Amino acid sequence: MNIDKKITDDLVANDVSFVTTVPCKQLAGVIEEIDQRSEIFHIPSNKEDEGMGLCAGAFMGGKRSAIIMQNTAIGVTINTLATLTQFYRMPLPMIISYRGELREPVACQVEMAVHTKALLAQMHIPTYHFHWQDDVREFDNILKYTFMCNKPVAILTDANFWGGYGDQ
Amino acid sequence: MIRSEILKEIAPIIRDHLVVCNIGLPSQELHMIDDQPTNFYMLGTMGLSSSIGFGLALAQSKSVISIDGDGSVLTNLGTLPTIANNATGNFTLLIIDNGSYGSTGDQPTYAGKKTSLTAVARACGCDTVIEVQDKDLGPVLQAAIDSDEMTIIVCKCDSGNIKLPVITMDPVVIKHRFMEAVKA
16 A cells, blocks of 8 residues: 555545645655645645644635644644634644654654653644554544544654654 | 724725734734724734735635734744745735834834845745835735735834724634635
8 A cells, every 4th residue: 555645545535635744754755745636735834833824724715724744843833723723623634744653763753752642632632643554544534533523633653654764 | 103003094905805914913903993704813823824814815816915013924934935935916915014022012023123024025035025114005005915916015114002902702703704704
């Protein structure tokens, strides 16, 4: 199964047509796939809170939106999640590269990884963790759930899910 | 002129367009001067007026004006390259540049010192950037809305605030009313 294509196909099938991204090595393939799909307008952001602002505007303009980012961004976006996405009740699928988990080669990434789920829980953000490639089968349901409940929803995708870092 | 005087003057120009208004006093002032369903009031999230307005402009074809402040743009400077590189003609960014953080007690911003947001916007790749003095804003804003070019307006004005109440409208009501106006 090509998970980059599966994620993109599910986004398209759920009418997500506006995606903003802040890059991560693990996400390079899915970002490239999204960039190539004519059904999706892809706009890279310089910072994740800016991206959430773009998504909020696009949503109010009638387009379902999503953000792709690293888990370090949770530290950047707490205020935006609380005072924009949650306060105004807007749906936002967040496809998150879960750096600092199993098969992570960079020690510093672990420092944010240990806070990631706690912060998401504190924010009462529904959170799913993809560890095995098969977990991606749930993605379609998660998107439907997100647009049903009008909340930000986190999908944490770790290195094992993406196939690790080769020999590292 | 101070910001509230500017908003009073441009209210008839922006009334029929989609407006995303910056957090704090700007939204409170616009709400008091000319509340419209086409106004989206930010109740929080300093810095994102330009991003929200730009996302809205990209998602649909109606004209969108983001009312921002110099302090808020400085908070989210990364917005300018994003806007520049994905320009859409139905978007106008109006930066009311009074050189101060008005909502928090008029502390000076760097835009009131050595930093020129006009030059920053140009350096970020925005093709049409107009710096204008407060009293001359009206026709410049009208021309920007009428044109097919995305325009960044930096409106230099005095700092100063008026006393007025906070917005008590529920955020979900603001959003719903605004989205209905977008669709209308």
